[in-house]
Amino acid sequence: MVPLSFGTTELLLRSDRSVYWPDEKTLFVADLHLEKASFFAQHGQPLPPYDSRATLERVAQGVEETGAQRVVTLGDNFHDAEGATRLEDVACDMLRALTARVEWSWITGNHDGPSDAAWAATNCGGTLHEELEIGGIVCRHEAQPGETRRELSGHWHPKLDVTVRGRRIRRPCAVIARSDSREPRMVLPAFGTFTGGMDAGHAAIRRALSPADRIEAACAVRGRLVRLPLWRAEQHAA
Secondary structure (H helix, E strand, C coil): CEEEEECCEEEEECCCCCEEEHHHCEEEEECCCECHHHHHHHCCCCCCCCHHHHHHHHHHHHHHHHCCCEEEEECCCECCCCCHHHCCHHHHHHHHHHHHHCEEEEECCCCCCHHHHHHHHHHHCCEEECCEEECCEEECCCCCCCCCCEEEECCCCEEEEEEECCEEEEEECEEEEECCCCCCEEECCECCCCCCCEECCCHHHHHHCCCCCEEEEEEEECCEEEEEEEEEHHHHCC
16 A cells, blocks of 8 residues: 555555545445456356455455545446346345445446446445545546546556566556646556456547646555656657
8 A cells, every 4th residue: 555646635556456545534446347257157258256256355355454434436346237136145245244334335337237236236235326526536437538627537447568677567557647737637447356457558548538748657566656657748749
């Protein structure tokens, strides 16, 4: 867990791919993609059917380690629109224990069907939101180009894939857009157990975070904050 300056706010970037805001006692997780394994099993690609348990165990561990009193998911909570109805009893009980322990806010994403999200809130607890603003930070699933407020989002599953001093580094990371005249914005890495990733420097991520003066990747590695530049505006100036 390493400090990360985010405008006037100090966040903590965790090696488990979550972000913690101490002042608000809030833990943010993006793209849980619960029941991804059961989705693939239905389509002839059997995977170990315990991804939801593993993901929720990691959320519970994050709550325990940080003392969080609120959890905000940043969309794509389930892998598909029927994912919640496939949630096994053990995983549902784990969710109920979490939503009874903390204030739990589900932000919906493009993978979440309305009935799916409603089923989860009704049967496992929590409240549903398309967006949520906390302490001046807007929380949504997909970054909106031109946003002027501080913003936390998910959706893109950013992953760092670079070679530094002859060593290839591949790991999930946050992507942060910074400007001298605008508030910072961050795309969180995917938290789910079976989630893949997109190159953190991909043009689609840059477009989602535009306009910005510079964009960087950030990871928590062995108790240190690792920041790598991905893009600077002057590199592309006419």
